Amino acid sequence: xxxxxxxxxxxxxxxxxxxxxxxxxxxxxxxxxxxxxxxxxxxxxxxxxxxxxxxxxxxxxxxxxxxxxxxxxxxxxxxxxxxxxxxxxxxxxxxxxxxxxxxxxxxxxxxxxxxxxxxxxxxxxxxxxxxxxxxxxxxxxxxxxxxxxxxxxxxxxxxxxxxxxxxxxxxxxxxxxxxxxxxxxxxxxxxxxxxxxxxxxxxxxxxxxxxxxxxxxxxxxxxxxxxxxxxxxxxxxxxxxxxxxxxxxxxxxxxxxxxxxxxxxxxxxxxxxxxxxxxxxxxxxxxxxxxxxxxxxxxxxxxxxxxxxxxxxxxxxxxxxxxxxxxxxxxxx
Amino acid sequence: xxxxxxxxxxxxxxxxxxxxxxxxxxxxxxxxxxxxxxxxxxxxxxxxxxxxxxxxxxxxxxxxxxxxxxxxxxxxxxxxxxxxxxxxxxxxxxxxxxxxxxxxxxxxxxxxxxxxxxxxxxxxxxxxxxxxxxxxxxxxxxxxxxxxxxxxxxxxxxxxxxxxxxxxxxxxxxxxxxxxxxxxxxxxxxxxxxxxxxxxxxxxxxxxxxxxxxxxxxxxxxxxxxxxxxxxxxxxxxxxxxxxxxxxxxxxxxxxxxxxxxxxxxxxxxxxxxxxxxxxxxxxxxxxxxxxxxxxxxxxxxxxxxxxxxxxxxxxxxxxxxxxxxxxxxxxx
Numbered sequence: 329x330x331x332x333x334x335x336x337x338x339x340x341x342x343x344x345x346x347x348x349x350x351x352x353x354x355x356x357x358x359x360x361x362x363x364x365x366x367x368x369x370x371x372x373x374x375x376x377x378x379x380x381x382x383x384x385x386x387x388x389x390x391x392x393x394x395x396x397x398x399x400x401x402x403x404x405x406x407x408x409x410x411x412x413x414x415x416x417x418x419x420x421x422x423x424x425x426x427x428x429x430x431x432x433x434x435x436x437x438x439x440x441x442x443x444x445x446x447x448x449x450x451x452x453x454x455x456x457x458x459x460x461x462x463x464x465x466x467x468x469x470x471x472x473x474x475x476x477x478x479x480x481x482x483x484x485x486x487x488x489x490x491x492x493x494x495x496x497x498x499x500x501x502x503x504x505x506x507x508x509x510x511x512x513x514x515x516x517x518x519x520x521x522x523x524x525x526x527x528x529x530x531x532x533x534x535x536x537x538x539x540x541x542x543x544x545x546x547x548x549x550x551x552x553x554x555x556x557x558x559x560x561x562x563x564x565x566x567x568x569x570x571x572x573x574x575x576x577x578x579x580x581x582x583x584x585x586x587x588x589x590x591x592x593x594x595x596x597x598x599x600x601x602x603x604x605x606x607x608x609x610x611x612x613x614x615x616x617x618x619x620x621x622x623x624x625x626x627x628x629x630x631x632x633x634x635x636x637x638x639x640x641x642x643x644x645x646x647x648x649x650x651x652x653x654x655x656x657x658x659x660x661x
Numbered sequence: 662x663x664x665x666x667x668x669x670x671x672x673x674x675x676x677x678x679x680x681x682x683x684x685x686x687x688x689x690x691x692x693x694x695x696x697x698x699x700x701x702x703x704x705x706x707x708x709x710x711x712x713x714x715x716x717x718x719x720x721x722x723x724x725x726x727x728x729x730x731x732x733x734x735x736x737x738x739x740x741x742x743x744x745x746x747x748x749x750x751x752x753x754x755x756x757x758x759x760x761x762x763x764x765x766x767x768x769x770x771x772x773x774x775x776x777x778x779x780x781x782x783x784x785x786x787x788x789x790x791x792x793x794x795x796x797x798x799x800x801x802x803x804x805x806x807x808x809x810x811x812x813x814x815x816x817x818x819x820x821x822x823x824x825x826x827x828x829x830x831x832x833x834x835x836x837x838x839x840x841x842x843x844x845x846x847x848x849x850x851x852x853x854x855x856x857x858x859x860x861x862x863x864x865x866x867x868x869x870x871x872x873x874x875x876x877x878x879x880x881x882x883x884x885x886x887x888x889x890x891x892x893x894x895x896x897x898x899x900x901x902x903x904x905x906x907x908x909x910x911x912x913x914x915x916x917x918x919x920x921x922x923x924x925x926x927x928x929x930x931x932x933x934x935x936x937x938x939x940x941x942x943x944x945x946x947x948x949x950x951x952x953x954x955x956x957x958x959x960x961x962x963x964x965x966x967x968x969x970x971x972x973x974x975x976x977x978x979x980x981x982x983x984x985x986x987x988x989x990x991x992x993x994x
Contacts, residue, residue, distance in 0.1 A: 329787050334738060334762040336788050377979050405667060406847060414747040416767050420971035424850040424984040429667040431847060432767040434749050453786030454662050455669050514739060517757040638753035646710050651757040
């Protein structure tokens with residue numbers, strides 16, 4: 329049901345019946361390794377291209393989430409998925425494997441929460457009995473599409489983030505035990521004129537703040553409503569900028585509750601510069617680490633604000649700045 | 662509300678309050694020129710790239726649809742849009758211009774009906790007061806991304822279709838006068854092993870038939886329920902193949918009601934070989950021509966089955982076949 333101008337309240341509280349996070353070798357050495365269901369030692373996952381490897385990551389996440397949910401695959405009405413690849417091929421090919429009616433979404437790295445918001449909305453409105461929502465990214469596939477093939481060994485600037493090789497998936501249903509999806513806020517496109525594809529964090533921070541502000545306004549709440557508010561992949565610079573902008577807008581955000589999935593996923597000694605990024609960043613951290621913390625009773629109410637940089641290499645070459653967006657979803661235990 | 666396994670019935674009948682179709686010079690010489698709201702003589706629309714021209718087409722369609730709907734832009738809760746460009750940049754940049762909370766969708770040329778189905782579902786479930794749904798494509802932008810730049814003058818094979826330069830948009834609301842969106846069926850990915858990107862029609866025909874079959878099954882109806890059933894962009898070959906497959910599956914489909922947007926949009930003397938294609942094909946033909954025929958009383962119940970080829974140039978180069986999908990939406994006067 330619509331709440332305010334751009335939010336949905338899910339009174340029936342759609343339940344996350346199963347969730348899964350799958351990662352690659354770099355994530356296996358990361359700070360949240362214990363929260364992954366499957367960690368692959370091989371960046372290629374036995375495939376002959378990085379793009380096919382990403383598809384397999386996504387399929388593994390979906391299959392594991394379905395298995396854990398104990399819902400039969402044939403009973404899932406809709407599969408919502410998005411990724412960073414041109415024409416979201418990882419999602420399309422995973423949808424072919426799964427055989428579930430498919431709604432492709434695209435919001436760059438915000439696709440994870442765009443999919444979850446819609447998947448919950450479909451359950452809430454009795455438009456589905458069960459939905460599957462997922463998102464993925466692969467470091468080497470994303471780097472060669474958006475910047476340079478990793479084989480070139482191009483030196484990364486200090487503002488750069490590390491695209492997560494990973495996929496996360498959840499199965500939602502109307503009843504059952506598990507974390508509940510309680511609301512969502514759909515973001516507007518915000519573009520402050522930044523055009524550097526190696527500084528997505530700074531570009532996306534204003535969009536994250538805009539959506540957080542809209543969420544608080546639509547529900548008439550403030551940050552204290554949540555135990556934790558995590559943006560998707562602002563990274564170090566973007567997180568600092570978001571803090572500055574929140575202060576400027578008069579929004580109180582205690583440091584202990586405000587974090588970013590890109591800041592959580594890797595260890596300092598992994599030298600990622602500004603942290604993790606990619607659809608797989610918010611998807612694996614949320615569907616692995618954060619949901620695990622909720623199930624352990626460490627968190628009872630969280631807001632995940634997945635951020636996306638809606639550019640393409642062509643728009644960058646044509647000297648366009650980077651339009652950004654953020655979608656927020658609240659989850660309660 | 663869910664109907665059967667993969668369909669939604671919209672009992673509240675969300676209303677199309679305004680619709681618009683915008684085209685380019687080739688469409689201005691086409692069979693449906695009179696049904697376009699705006700026809701541009703300049704393929705570049707005054708921009709310095711074809712990609713930027715596509716964005717302008719989409720913006721024009723959205724602005725005209727909003728204007729005709731008499732709904733204030735600020736009152737529209739969500740904008741749902743998709744296109745063929747990598748990372749759907751046409752939609753992203755149009756969303757930046759419009760400033761409406763944005764849900765990006767991707768289903769290749771089926772994006773038009775994926776967006777309309779979701780836009781109607783949001784109205785039906787009181788998750789939005791007003792929604793805007795749109796889709797676009799640009800011949801020269803699509804050709805250079807998926808095949809060859811048109812400047813090369815590469816000879817097209819006889820199975821080829823002509824990507825429509827055009828955009829279509831609709832504004833939906835819960836009340837008011839106008840055609841009503843009454844149901845939708847979300848398709849599964851179907852892949853019969855075809856890998857030729859110059860023969861999308863044949864690749865997509867099985868997906869169209871699968872969705873039509875699912876629609877009839879979920880609603881327990883047959884083709885006679887409709888005055889017209891139009892696929893999105895199967896073109897000449899795909900349409901013939903769909904007829905053959907329907908017969909094989911025992912589905913009666915009278916010739917006088919079964920057509921394809923790609924067969925309607927151009928004149929024979931335009932030598933497009935197999936007809937029109939692209940997100941802009943089903944979007945302009947449906948939101949221009951077909952809705953006009955409904956408003957004139959010539960049609961009272963139609964089903965639009967937009968088809969999409971979910972490949973990318975990379976998946977083609979990596980020797981993958983083409984996964985296809987089709988989403989169906991019924992509109993009644």
